Each structure stands twice: as structure tokens, then as C-alpha cells.
Amino acid sequence: MKNILSLISVCAILSCAEGKNLLRNSSFELGSAEYSITAGIPYSASDFSPGKAETDASTRIHGKYSLFFPNPKGNTMQFSSHDLRLIPGRHYTFSCWIKAEKNTEVEVRFRSCSYDSKGYHWKNALTVWNVTPGWKQYRFTFPAMPETNPTGNLLLIWIAEKLWLDAASFSETSAPYSPAEPIETAFDRGGNPLLFPGKHHFPVKAVNYSNQKTRHRVALELYDVFYRKSVPLKPVVFDLDPGTVAEQTVSVNLERYGTFELRMNADSTPLLFSVIGELPVRSYSFRNGFSVGINGHLFHIQSTRFQAEDPDKSPKAPLFGACGMNLDEFFARTRQCGFGSIRLHDDGVFYWWRTEHECGRYDWRITDNIIRKARKNGLDVLPRLGSSEFVAYGKDKFAGTWIRKAGKHTGVKVIGRAWRILPPPEAWERFIYEFVSRYRNEIQCYEIINEPNLFLTPEQYTDYLKRAYRAAKKADPDSVVVGFCATGDLNGNLGKFLEDCGKLGAFQFADAVSFHPYSAQLDDSPVPAEQQIRQVFAILRKYRKDLPVWNSELYFIQSLKGLRKPVAEHGEFPVGNLVRRYLIDLGEGLAQSIPAWAPRITGVDLRPEYRWPNYAASTFIPNEYAAATNAFSRFLECGKGRGAVPLLRGLSAWSYEDQNGSPLLACWAKDEGETFLLILPENMQAYDLFGNPLPGKKIETGNNPVYLKSRDRNPDWKAIQVIPRRKLQVTGARILAGQGKRVLAVEIRNNTNQEQQTAVRIPGTPKQEFTLKPQGMRTIHFPVPAAEKEEVGIIVSDGSEILTHRIRPVSGKFCRPGEKQTVGRNAEFQIRTTPEFLEFQIQVRDDKRGGRIKDAPWSGDGVELFLDTAPGRELDRQAYTDSCYRLFLVPESSNGLPEALTGSPNLDLRGIVCTLNDSGSNYTAAIRIPWKNLGLQGPSGIAFDLAVDDSDGERRHRQDVWAGGAENWRNRFLFGFLLLP
Amino acid sequence: MKTSLAFLFAGLTIPLAAASQLPVDDFSQWKTPRDWKAASGQLEHPFTKWTSASTTLKLKKEGVHRVTFRYRTPGAAGVPLKIRIGTKVAAAFPATENWSLATVYFREKSPVPFAFIAERKKPYTLQIKEMKLEALEKTDCRKIRLNADDGVSPFRTMKGEMHQTIKVKDHIDEGAAFLCRGNGAKDLRSIELPATPGRRYRLSFWTKGSSGTLRATVDGGWFPKTKYWSFGETMPVSEQWKKHSMEFRCPTEQEYPYLKRGLISCRFTVPAEQMELFLKGIELEELP
Known part of the structure; x- marks a missing residue:
């Protein structure tokens, strides 16, 4: 077909910004540069050849070439553009010349995903074009995007075996087609994005749409993504005749490891890649020793349009996104990055119900491909067996599966918003047996149920674990059953779960123990990571020594300054935090560390503004998290x-x-x-x-x-x-009771190994001077500032430097002995002190006595006391110190448990006198605690809190707290204070 | 408008360390131009362009003496107040709208003429009060502080915009700091401070400002046809308060005869384009 739009159309390259075509390389003279073409291939397939796009000179609308997509297998083809920057509120029209070999549907989608403090903002607009043989121009005007979504990108999706594109345009007007610029340049993206150090050659193409010969100079730089530094490179000069395309090669000596962008001074997408080192060992197995792994590491395309609906109406199986790589190459890149394993979880593919779609009938094709190809390419695999089968949300995606229908709906709400489901135990055991039997020659380790402490009781979990263990050992006596998978996420109390399982004898049904340390992410968390690991080991030692411990998930690794729950799994965290976690895990003797989730290690080149990396990525480009993992593994895999x-x-x-x-x-x-x-x-x-x-x-x-x-x-x-760098540091500030009044306590730490002459003051007060011993700490008192809820500037000097530390003091409630205090609507207390003891006199009005769980006094009616006898110490630490104590006073419960006074293990209850007057619903109590039981010589301005728990049914349904709240059990900064005269 | 000089004198007697206070004649005894009026301890006199008020200080012994007084010169706009002791101008204090405590150190033989000299084309008011004369012991001269809480008087701006004092909230010591602002180069010179030839000293100070450098120098003053001595170091300036110090030996009289006058001063020089410089806690300390 003749060139319908001649070069004269170049003159129509609009100077008007409104009509400017925002699509680069829209005439495809540079091939598929600035776009990605992905073949969506079922994980069950036998051929994972990536999608292809070829320039076709034999048929075109504009320029010399159109872009041709051969798809003999009829895979779902996804063609995606680069990011497009829009003006919110304006309408944009996408037009494109398309032809197909046969009539076919093409889905056209404009998608946007942004992220801010309010969360994600998803916007999609789509249409379907019925494409015919013969070139035809198709158009669609998209609805305007809101302010929250100023960027987006285009997707075209089809399954036709042959399709051509040319002359694509995305602009505010429906003007005749013209390219974005008279001269366009782009990198060729066909290469492997993982490189070893050395000299590398990168093709650069240029096209001249104008009617004049042009000399075009392209300035280039190599940008280090992590260090944010650029190094200029030798520019490339093109001499271009009108209407021609040329290619040159840029040679770059890559001497450093890391993640880089090759950038040019034109409006074109940088070329993203990582430079890594060779691993000592190509192929890894869990048997070899310690390694780091990755969760959910498969690679899908977004669209499932052309897949058949699942007969159970369950989610369609995602398709592998074969773009620039097949499945083998994908796993090979993963291994090269230094990952030893992938954990099959949170990948959208791996489910029990997908493998056993009908009871007793198994479709192993997906897991065969994944497990065998991963192993072939040097990765071990940890399948997580059991997850969503045990819990159902309001809109239950799996309601139609036979497993759900056969499961027992318990009616118990878990995680606050889901229901506990118990799949049929015999079916469960059978599935484990079949699964382990199938893969006994490929893999050895199997993890049993993800985060069960969120939705199963220890008894229920132990039963499922026992069955899984029995089945796995029957199928393969050498199998390694990784149990418990307890999480600190979502307020899951992983320590208690492990302890309770231990008491039930559950550890005899596991060969390793896994946990998810969300509640102790790093060494500077309120509960340091290494402390939690030691606590886990301590629990295990009581029940079964020498069980290896695995960290099998920690998607977000942020240094927590508060005990608030981390914001989102997709939040950014520093690269260094990931490696810190690896190092802590290895340092503390864990057998495996599999913290990160796949999107974290995936670089996005063409569509970085689309904030869901899984769908934004074109091919698997390992990013700086992966490059750092490679370094870790080169140094310490199997260390x-x-x-x-x-x-x-x-x-x-x-x-x-x-x-x-x-x-x-x-x-x-x-x-x-x-x-x-x-x-x-x-x-x-x-x-x-x-x-x-x-x-x-x-x-x-x-x-x-x-x-x-x-x-x-x-x-x-x-x-x-x-x-x-800082010799002296303010570790914390707190308003507490001191010398009979409220004072601002400021704690200063000497970070050095020498004595420091220290001076501290807050504005409006004279300075206080003292000597701090090497590594010493001291708490000093100041008057409470007028604006006590505001940040305070604390000025610290070591005699040679002055630094102002801005800190918001922790504050709380205060009360004096004899003052009546209310707790919620139905309880009061007052405090009495003598030189010998501290006494709480408590009155609770309760209309109904309820039940509680044995050995869990907080689970029923009762009073909880929280005490901190050294509230001015360790002001950088919200977690309990050795000076924190707890007391529980419970009346007789409706399920027959007797009244009791119990306390934390560090509190000696001898000498503590308690009187309880119980009417069967209301109760009053007096708890008299000798000061010496709290490690004090006499009356002291302690921090404390009092909570009243109310149960009307099986367990507590409400807790009122005098000063703090639900986090009192681990945050001592929430307590109030006793102000003594 | 006539310029008026108002001298306010209040005799305060607060002894400092081992220094011993000496009597100073009441202002009514001072030699002043005609038509000066004296009432309630205050002298006023209209003058044009130049005027002076003088007295004779009777010293009991040789050695370092210190005169302090409070002054202000509202409307003076850059014109210094000079002090002549003996036959020389011993000090010049910057104009200031606010009361400033001025200090001048000297070594002279008794009796020594002392005069305030004020000169300016446009009229302004000069006010002086609380004048005190002290004979200092060696211990009084071991550590001398230039304090911004005294006002602008410890320094003169030799280059750049006039320096000022400003209360700072981010220093470990409460109070004020000296502040130089502006785009051009800045140069501050202090009052003369007692120093014994041959002894070692440490000049220390806190500074912060626009990132860059600061040159701190001590010298014996510049006199024509006299071999000049100075010692200096360049230090970094950052946006955080940092304490700097430099140690030096005051040369002997044999090396630099003019240093037998026993007085040195310090200078702080900042290059152009460093917009701000703060100085606080400046101390000259004799080392053992």
C-alpha cells in the first residue's frame, strides 16, 4: 500500500502543543523502541517464546515501516506504550492505523495508577476495536483523568496471529497523524538487562522525518540509580538523510556494580540495566546452606481478557509475561541476581484449588513448569501449601471451588474482616501427599499454611500441620516440613502462637520453623530484630532443640520509630534495609532469609509513573535491590x-x-x-x-x-x-513526674569511647553541664515547655559542636494519690501510697459476667495494671524494659474459671495483697503492691496505666484504658503518671 | 537641629575579680566647651561638627587599666565614638541605637589625659553613662571575653555592612551573637586586648554561617614605619555552630619592639558571597 501520508505530513508536525503527538516512535521506524510487546502465555504451556515485533517494509501507512506482530500460537499479546504525561481534566484521543490477517478484537486500554498519602488511585478507560483485514484508522477519546492521575500508558491487547500497527497518535486533538518530533532517537531494548562488568555495546537508532538532511548530536550519560550520579559519555552523531533511519553503537565500559540508566538528551526512555558479579555457584539448593530468597516471584501480564472464564468463577490464572525472555530466562536472571530460592506465595498462580481443580483430579502443568524450570535454572523452590483455603473475605473469590464448598464455615471472624474456613482435613492430607509425591525428585522443602496465627487456633493449626507432616513423610521421608509461618503482622502475636503450639506438641510435626518478623523488622525497631529471633529460638528450645528457623516473609522493611503498623506493602524502603535484614538473619543463625516480594526487585523502565510495578514492568529488569542481593550472595551465600x-x-x-x-x-x-x-x-x-x-x-x-x-x-x-559523626545524641524526651511535679525529661547519650563534657539546654532555660562517661547515658530534667505538645529544640554541646535535636516529647495523663480517676464509663480508681506500698482501689460496674480463656486473663472480665518504674530511662525505646511490670486481676468467669491475680514473669507476687468483692457482675478490688516488689525503695513517680476488660460472652469484647490504648501491651510510652507530692 | 551631647554619669562600684576600681572625676569636673549645661548628672551642649569632653585619669600604678562605660549614639549612622587616651586615639566604638557597654584597655603612666571625641557632619546625640576605671591584675587579663550581650562595641566593621548583635536561640549559651550580613566581603576588628609579649595565647570562638571559610587573625596593630606582626588561620564555616581555636605565641619585644605596648586585637574576615556569619563566645586566653 502506498504511503498515504507523505513526507509532506511532516510539515504538519504541529507546533501547537495541544495537537502534539505524545507517543514517541509512533511511526515505528525505530522498531518497537519505546514500547514493549509481551506474549501472555499460560504457565501450563510448553512454549514460552517471548512476544515479537518486527518492522515490515512491505506494508505501511507512514514512513518506511509498519510494526508487525507474528503470533502463530494465538497467545494474548500485550503491546504497551511508555508513560504519557497528561493535563488532568483534558480529553485525549488515541488513534492508530491497524490491520489484521483476519477480523479480530483489539482491547485498547488507557491505564493509570498513582500513589500518595491517601493510597492508590487507579483509573482505567477501555474500549474494544473490531479490527479487520486492510488498513484502517481507529480512534478513541478517553475520559479526562483527575488531578490524582497525571500520567498513564496505553495497552493494546489481542490474540490475532498476525497484526500490524502504524501511525499511532495520542493527543488532545484529532489532527492528522504526525510524529512527535522531526528527529527521534531511541535505545534498542532487546538486550539482557543483567550485565557483567566490562565493555558493552548498546545500539542507538535515529530517524529523520524531515525533508532535510540533518546532523543530529545525541549527548549521552551513564546514571547510577542508587548514588544518583551521572557520568557523561562520548556523544553520538548521526548524519541523517530525509526519511531515513540509522543505527550506531555506543560502547560503555561498565566498571562498577549497581543499577544504571543509559540516558540521552532527547525525549526518550533511558535504558535500565544492572551490573552484577558472577556467583560462586550457579545452582543452589536449600541443603547447601544459607541463602536469600524471594516471594511471589512470577511475572504476569495484567490482562486476562481473552482467557476463558473459570467454570467455578474463580480468578483466571494469570499469564506469564514473555517479554524479552522466556520462563527459563526469567528464572536464570533471578538466580543470577543472587536469589537461592523462590517462595511460591502471593504470586496469583499457586493455589491448592488451582492444582486440584476437582476433588481427586490434579492438573500439574503449572507447578511442573514453575518448579522444574526454576530448579533447572539453579533456584530452589519453597511451595507454601495452604493459605486462602482457610479464610474467606466478604467477596469470596473462591466461593465456587469445591474446596470452599467442602470446607467448614466456622462463623468465626478473624483478622477483623474475614471468616475462618476449615478445609476438609482428609482432602488436605491427600493433597499434601500428592504434591510431595509429585515433586520428591525436584524439591525437598514445603511450608505449611501462610500466617495461620491470624485465622486458626493453635489447636486447629497443629492438626493440619500434623496431617501435612504425616502425608509429606509418607510421600518422601526426606522431605523438610517448614511449619508455623507465624506472623507479627496485623497484630499477630507470633511468640504466643509458637508457645501455644509448642505446648500442644506441634514441633514434632515440623523439620523447620518459619516466621514473618513484621513486628521486629530491623535492629533499630522498638523490638530489635535480633531480639525477636532470639526469643523465637528460646521458645523452640523449650520444646525441640536445634530446629532450624526461617524468615519466610517481610515485604516491607522500615525502621520503625513508632509502634504503628507499617503503611503499605508497596511502600518504598531503602535498599540497605533489605541487606540489613539478610545480614541480621544470617548473623543470628537463621537457616534461610526470604523477606522480599517480587515487585520490590523489579525495575521499571518504560512506565515508572505507573505505581504497580507488577503491571508496569516490561521484562524482568532486576533493579538495585536485586543488584544488592547479588553482592550479598557473592559474599555470603552458604556462609x-x-x-x-x-x-x-x-x-x-x-x-x-x-x-x-x-x-x-x-x-x-x-x-x-x-x-x-x-x-x-x-x-x-x-x-x-x-x-x-x-x-x-x-x-x-x-x-x-x-x-x-x-x-x-x-x-x-x-x-x-x-x-x-554525632558524639552526643538526644535519644528521647518525655514529660513525666519528677520531684513532685511535671518535668520534661531528656535523655542524652554519649556515642563515643571517650568522656564528653556535655552541656544541654532548651530555649528559655539555663544550660546544664555534666560529664558523660564513654557510651554513657543520662536523663536530665527541664521545666515543661508552655507548648508541650509541640516539638522542642534541645540544644546539645560537646564543647566543640552544637547541635539542636528537635523532638516531640512523649506525654501522658497524670494523677495524684487520692484523686478519683475514671476508666471508660463504668470504672473508677484511685491510688493510695504509703512509704511501704502502692495501692489501687478500683470499682467496676458490669451488667454481665462473661467468659475468658484459660491462662489468658486479658481475654475476660478483669483489670490490667501496667507499671513502669523507670519511665525516664531508655527514652528511645517504647518497648518494655526490665522495669516494666504487669498485673492481672480477674474475678470468677462465667465459664467457671476462678478469680485470680497473676503478673508478668518479672514481678514477684509474694507480698502483693489483693482483696476482691464480687457481686457476680460488678466488682471492687484493692491491690496493694509493696514498693520493693517493684524494685523501689519507697514512693516514686512511676508511670502506670489501668485497663478494664469486659466480657459478656465467650471472651472480651471491650477494653477501656485510663491513659493509653490497645498498644499498651508493648508500648510503655502510652502509660500515664503518678504525681507524688 | 543642634547636636547635643548628653553625658549621663552614674557611679556604679561593682568590683571585678582582682581588679580595683579607681575614682573618676564627676562629669561636672570635666573639661568641656563653653555653654555646656550640667543638671542632674547630665551634660548637654550644642556643637557643630566636632566636640570633645575630657578629663585626667589618675592611676595608682603602672600596668593594664580598663575603662568601661555605656554609650549610645542614636542617629549617628556609622560615625564612631573615639576615645583618646594620652596622645593617641585608643579606640573607636561603632555607632549604635541601643545602649552598648564599651571597654577599652590601656597601659599608660599617670596622670593620663582621657577624652571622648565625637565628630559628624550631621547632628546626632551621644549619651554616655556608668563610666568606670579599673586597674587590672595579671589574673584579670588571663581570660578576656568579647561578649555580644554588651552590644556592638567590642568590634568595628572595617569592611562590609555594619555588624549587629542578635539574640540567638540555638546556641548552648543564652544571649546574643555578633552577626555580619551581606554579599560582600566582611572584616571585623576587635577592641585592643591586653597581651604580654612572649606569652602563648589561645583565641577561641563559636561560629556558624553560610558555608565557606573564615580567617581569624590576631595582630599588634598597624603603625607606620613599624615592622608588622600578625598570626592567622583559615577555618571552615558551616551552618551548625562549631567552636574553633587557634594558639599562638605573642612575639617578644625583641622580635617586634612595638608589641611592648602590650595590646593586640583580633580580626575576622569572611570572603564575598558568604551571606552570613555569626560569632559568639570569643575568648582570648593566656596559656600556662
Whole structure:
């Protein structure tokens, strides 16, 4: 077909911004540059060849080529544009010349996904074109986008075996087609986005749409994504005749590890890639030792339009997004990044009901492909068996499956918004047997039920675990059953769950224990990560020693300054945090660390403004999280932890041995924003997060880990000099009771190994001067500022530097002895003190006595006391200290449990006198606690709180708290204060 | 409008350390131009362009003496108040709208003429009160502080916009700091401070400002046909308060004969384009 739109149309390259075509390479003279073409292939398929696009000179509308898509297998083809920046509120029209070999439907979608403090904003607009043989121009005008969605991108989806595109336009007007610019340049994206150091060649193409010969200079730079630094490269110059396309090659010497963009000074998408090192071992197995893994790591396209509906109306199986890679290549890249395993969970594919679609009939095609190809490419696989089968939400996607129909709907609400379902135990056991039998020659480890502590009782879980264990061992005696998978997410109390399961004997039905440390993410969390790991080990030691422990999920890794729940699984967190978690897990002796979720490690080149990476990514481009994982694995896969090395408080330092026995130290500043200067001895070398050697012997270390290697076999790590950037630090401030009045307590810490002459003041007060011992801490008191809820500037000087620390003091309620205090609507108390004791006199009005759970006094009617006898200490730590105590006083419950006074393990109950007057519903109590039981000589302005629990049925349904709230059980900063005269 | 000089004198006697206060003649005894009126401890006199009020200070012994007085010069706009002691102008204090405590150190033989000299084309008012004369012991001279709470008087601006004092809220010590602002280069010179030739000293100070550098210098003053001595260091300036110090030896009289006058001053120089410089807690301390 002749060129309908001649070069003269170039003159119509609109100077008017409204009519400007926002699509780059819209005439496809540069091939598919600026677009991605993905073949959506069922995971059950036998051929995962990626989608292709070819320039076709034999038929075109504009320029010399159209873009042709051969699709002999009839896969779902997804053609996606780069990001398009819009003006919200305006209408845009997409037009495109298309032809197909046969009549076919093409879905056209404009999609946008943005993210702000209010969450995600999804906007989709779609239409369907009925495309015929013969070129025809199709148009669609999309509804205007709101302010929340100023960018979007286009998707075209079809299944035709042959389709052509040309002359695409996206603009505010319906003007005749014209390209975006008279000269366009673009990188060719066909290459592997994972490179090893060395010289690499990158093709760059240019097209001249104008009617004049043009010399076009393209300035290039190499941009380091993590360090945000650019290095200019030699420019490329094109001499272009009118209407021609040319290609040149840019040679770049890639000397550093990391993630980079090759950028040009034109409006074109940078080329994103990572530079990694070779792993010592190509193929990994859990048997080999410690490794880091990845969750949910499959790669789908968004559309399921052309897939048949599931007869059960269950979600359609996603399609593998074969773009620039097949499934083998996808797994190979994953392994090259340093991941040893993938955990089959949260991938949208792996479900019991999908494998056993009818009772007793199994379709193994999907899991065969995934597991066998992953193994073939060096990855081990941890299938998580059992998840959504045990819980149903309001709109139950799986309601039509036989497993759901056969399950027992308990009517018990869990996680606040879902229902507990108990799948048929025999079917469960049978499925485990079949699954393990199927893959006994490929994999060994199986995880049993995701986060069961959120929706199953310990008894229920133990039963399912026992059945799974029995079935797995019958199918493969060498199988490794990874049990418990307990989570700290969503207020899940993982420690209690493990303890309760232990009491039931559940640990004999597992070969390893997994947990999800959401409630203790890093070493600077309120409960430090390593402390939680030790607590888990301590629990296990009571019931079964030497069980390996795995961290099998931690999607978001943020240093928590408060005990608030992390905002979203998709929130950004620093790359260094991921590696810190790996290092803590290995350092504390975990057998495996599988924290991250797949979107975290996926780079997005063409559509970074689309904030759901799973759907925005074109091909799997491992990003800086993956590049950092590669470095970790090169250093420490199959290594061993040798314990923490106390160099200086505030610097976390851990010693390791790599798989060859060579020593290595990893260290980082624990607290956010802190830095330390390390001065290394001659025989040590430092490396950054990506394994790049750091020059010199003076290494500035912030929150991102630094690796240190020594030439000595047994290095003395303590020979490293550590100098904190901030000698003195304000760790916290709190308004509390001091000397009979409210005072502002400020805690100062000496970060150095020397004495520091310290001066501190807050504006409007004289300074206080004192000497702080090396690594010492002191709490000093100031008058309470007038605006006590505002931030206070605390000025600290070490004699050579002054820093102002801005901090919002923690505050709380105050009361004096004898003052009547109310708790909710139905309880009061007052406090009495003598030189010998502290007494609470409590009155509770209750219309109905309810039940409670044995050994869980907080689960029924009763009173809880929270006490902190050193509220001015460790002001950087909201978690309980050794000076925190708890008391529970419960009347007799409606289910026959007797009245009782119990306390936390650190509280000696001897000498504590309690009198309870119980009418059967209302009750009054007096609890007299000797000061010495609290470790005090006499009356002291302690922090405390009092909660009244109310149960009217089986268990507590309400809790009223005098000062704090629901987080009292782990946040001592919520308590109020006793103000003594 | 006639310029009037109002001298207000209040005799305060607060001894400092080992310093011993010496009597100063009441202003009514001072030598002043004709038609001056004295009432309630205040002298006023209309003058044009130049005027002076003088007295003779009777010193009991040789050594370092210190005169302090409070002054202000509303409307003076940059014209300094000079002090002549003996035959030389010993100090010049910057104009200030607010009361400032001025200090001048000197070594002279008794009796020594002392005069305030005010000169300006346009009229303004000069007010002076609380004048005090002290004979200092060695211990009094061991550590000398230039305090911004005294007002602008401890320094003169030699280059750049006139310096000022400002209360700062972010320093460990309450009170004011000296502040230089403006785009151009800045140069501050302090009053002369007692220093013994041959002794070691430390000049220390807190500073913060626009990121860049600061040059701190001490010298014995500049005199024609005299070998000039100075010592200086360049220090970084950051946006956080940092304390700097420099140690130096005051040369002997043999090395620099003019230093036998026993007085040095310090200078702070900031290059152009560093918009702000704060100085606080400036101390000259004799080292053992």
C-alpha cells in the first residue's frame, strides 16, 4: 500500500502543543523502541517464546515501516506504550492505523495508577476495536483523568496471529497523524538487562522525518540509580538523510556494580540495566546452606481478557509475561541476581484449588513448569501449601471451588474482616501427599499454611500441620516440613502462637520453623530484630532443640520509630534495609532469609509513573535491590554468622565466614540518619552495598551496610577505629513526674569511647553541664515547655559542636494519690501510697459476667495494671524494659474459671495483697503492691496505666484504658503518671 | 537641629575579680566647651561638627587599666565614638541605637589625659553613662571575653555592612551573637586586648554561617614605619555552630619592639558571597 501520508505530513508536525503527538516512535521506524510487546502465555504451556515485533517494509501507512506482530500460537499479546504525561481534566484521543490477517478484537486500554498519602488511585478507560483485514484508522477519546492521575500508558491487547500497527497518535486533538518530533532517537531494548562488568555495546537508532538532511548530536550519560550520579559519555552523531533511519553503537565500559540508566538528551526512555558479579555457584539448593530468597516471584501480564472464564468463577490464572525472555530466562536472571530460592506465595498462580481443580483430579502443568524450570535454572523452590483455603473475605473469590464448598464455615471472624474456613482435613492430607509425591525428585522443602496465627487456633493449626507432616513423610521421608509461618503482622502475636503450639506438641510435626518478623523488622525497631529471633529460638528450645528457623516473609522493611503498623506493602524502603535484614538473619543463625516480594526487585523502565510495578514492568529488569542481593550472595551465600561484634554502640557490626571460611564483617549505623567514620587497618578493604571496593582506609558508614574483608585469617575487627559523626545524641524526651511535679525529661547519650563534657539546654532555660562517661547515658530534667505538645529544640554541646535535636516529647495523663480517676464509663480508681506500698482501689460496674480463656486473663472480665518504674530511662525505646511490670486481676468467669491475680514473669507476687468483692457482675478490688516488689525503695513517680476488660460472652469484647490504648501491651510510652507530692 | 551631647554619669562600684576600681572625676569636673549645661548628672551642649569632653585619669600604678562605660549614639549612622587616651586615639566604638557597654584597655603612666571625641557632619546625640576605671591584675587579663550581650562595641566593621548583635536561640549559651550580613566581603576588628609579649595565647570562638571559610587573625596593630606582626588561620564555616581555636605565641619585644605596648586585637574576615556569619563566645586566653 502506498504511503498515504507523505513526507509532506511532516510539515504538519504541529507546533501547537495541544495537537502534539505524545507517543514517541509512533511511526515505528525505530522498531518497537519505546514500547514493549509481551506474549501472555499460560504457565501450563510448553512454549514460552517471548512476544515479537518486527518492522515490515512491505506494508505501511507512514514512513518506511509498519510494526508487525507474528503470533502463530494465538497467545494474548500485550503491546504497551511508555508513560504519557497528561493535563488532568483534558480529553485525549488515541488513534492508530491497524490491520489484521483476519477480523479480530483489539482491547485498547488507557491505564493509570498513582500513589500518595491517601493510597492508590487507579483509573482505567477501555474500549474494544473490531479490527479487520486492510488498513484502517481507529480512534478513541478517553475520559479526562483527575488531578490524582497525571500520567498513564496505553495497552493494546489481542490474540490475532498476525497484526500490524502504524501511525499511532495520542493527543488532545484529532489532527492528522504526525510524529512527535522531526528527529527521534531511541535505545534498542532487546538486550539482557543483567550485565557483567566490562565493555558493552548498546545500539542507538535515529530517524529523520524531515525533508532535510540533518546532523543530529545525541549527548549521552551513564546514571547510577542508587548514588544518583551521572557520568557523561562520548556523544553520538548521526548524519541523517530525509526519511531515513540509522543505527550506531555506543560502547560503555561498565566498571562498577549497581543499577544504571543509559540516558540521552532527547525525549526518550533511558535504558535500565544492572551490573552484577558472577556467583560462586550457579545452582543452589536449600541443603547447601544459607541463602536469600524471594516471594511471589512470577511475572504476569495484567490482562486476562481473552482467557476463558473459570467454570467455578474463580480468578483466571494469570499469564506469564514473555517479554524479552522466556520462563527459563526469567528464572536464570533471578538466580543470577543472587536469589537461592523462590517462595511460591502471593504470586496469583499457586493455589491448592488451582492444582486440584476437582476433588481427586490434579492438573500439574503449572507447578511442573514453575518448579522444574526454576530448579533447572539453579533456584530452589519453597511451595507454601495452604493459605486462602482457610479464610474467606466478604467477596469470596473462591466461593465456587469445591474446596470452599467442602470446607467448614466456622462463623468465626478473624483478622477483623474475614471468616475462618476449615478445609476438609482428609482432602488436605491427600493433597499434601500428592504434591510431595509429585515433586520428591525436584524439591525437598514445603511450608505449611501462610500466617495461620491470624485465622486458626493453635489447636486447629497443629492438626493440619500434623496431617501435612504425616502425608509429606509418607510421600518422601526426606522431605523438610517448614511449619508455623507465624506472623507479627496485623497484630499477630507470633511468640504466643509458637508457645501455644509448642505446648500442644506441634514441633514434632515440623523439620523447620518459619516466621514473618513484621513486628521486629530491623535492629533499630522498638523490638530489635535480633531480639525477636532470639526469643523465637528460646521458645523452640523449650520444646525441640536445634530446629532450624526461617524468615519466610517481610515485604516491607522500615525502621520503625513508632509502634504503628507499617503503611503499605508497596511502600518504598531503602535498599540497605533489605541487606540489613539478610545480614541480621544470617548473623543470628537463621537457616534461610526470604523477606522480599517480587515487585520490590523489579525495575521499571518504560512506565515508572505507573505505581504497580507488577503491571508496569516490561521484562524482568532486576533493579538495585536485586543488584544488592547479588553482592550479598557473592559474599555470603552458604556462609555462617559468627556473632555480633561490639565496636561502638549505634554501629551494628556482625562477623561472618563465607562459604570458603574467609572472614567478613558487615556494619552499618543502626539509627536512621546516623553516620560513623571507620578507620581501617592496612590489611582491610571495604565494599559498598553492591560489592564495589571503597577507596582508602577512612570509610564513612551510614545506614547502608558496608562489607569489610581482611587479608588475615583471624582478623581483629576491634582494631577498626570507629568515630561517630554525632558524639552526643538526644535519644528521647518525655514529660513525666519528677520531684513532685511535671518535668520534661531528656535523655542524652554519649556515642563515643571517650568522656564528653556535655552541656544541654532548651530555649528559655539555663544550660546544664555534666560529664558523660564513654557510651554513657543520662536523663536530665527541664521545666515543661508552655507548648508541650509541640516539638522542642534541645540544644546539645560537646564543647566543640552544637547541635539542636528537635523532638516531640512523649506525654501522658497524670494523677495524684487520692484523686478519683475514671476508666471508660463504668470504672473508677484511685491510688493510695504509703512509704511501704502502692495501692489501687478500683470499682467496676458490669451488667454481665462473661467468659475468658484459660491462662489468658486479658481475654475476660478483669483489670490490667501496667507499671513502669523507670519511665525516664531508655527514652528511645517504647518497648518494655526490665522495669516494666504487669498485673492481672480477674474475678470468677462465667465459664467457671476462678478469680485470680497473676503478673508478668518479672514481678514477684509474694507480698502483693489483693482483696476482691464480687457481686457476680460488678466488682471492687484493692491491690496493694509493696514498693520493693517493684524494685523501689519507697514512693516514686512511676508511670502506670489501668485497663478494664469486659466480657459478656465467650471472651472480651471491650477494653477501656485510663491513659493509653490497645498498644499498651508493648508500648510503655502510652502509660500515664503518678504525681507524688 | 543642634547636636547635643548628653553625658549621663552614674557611679556604679561593682568590683571585678582582682581588679580595683579607681575614682573618676564627676562629669561636672570635666573639661568641656563653653555653654555646656550640667543638671542632674547630665551634660548637654550644642556643637557643630566636632566636640570633645575630657578629663585626667589618675592611676595608682603602672600596668593594664580598663575603662568601661555605656554609650549610645542614636542617629549617628556609622560615625564612631573615639576615645583618646594620652596622645593617641585608643579606640573607636561603632555607632549604635541601643545602649552598648564599651571597654577599652590601656597601659599608660599617670596622670593620663582621657577624652571622648565625637565628630559628624550631621547632628546626632551621644549619651554616655556608668563610666568606670579599673586597674587590672595579671589574673584579670588571663581570660578576656568579647561578649555580644554588651552590644556592638567590642568590634568595628572595617569592611562590609555594619555588624549587629542578635539574640540567638540555638546556641548552648543564652544571649546574643555578633552577626555580619551581606554579599560582600566582611572584616571585623576587635577592641585592643591586653597581651604580654612572649606569652602563648589561645583565641577561641563559636561560629556558624553560610558555608565557606573564615580567617581569624590576631595582630599588634598597624603603625607606620613599624615592622608588622600578625598570626592567622583559615577555618571552615558551616551552618551548625562549631567552636574553633587557634594558639599562638605573642612575639617578644625583641622580635617586634612595638608589641611592648602590650595590646593586640583580633580580626575576622569572611570572603564575598558568604551571606552570613555569626560569632559568639570569643575568648582570648593566656596559656600556662
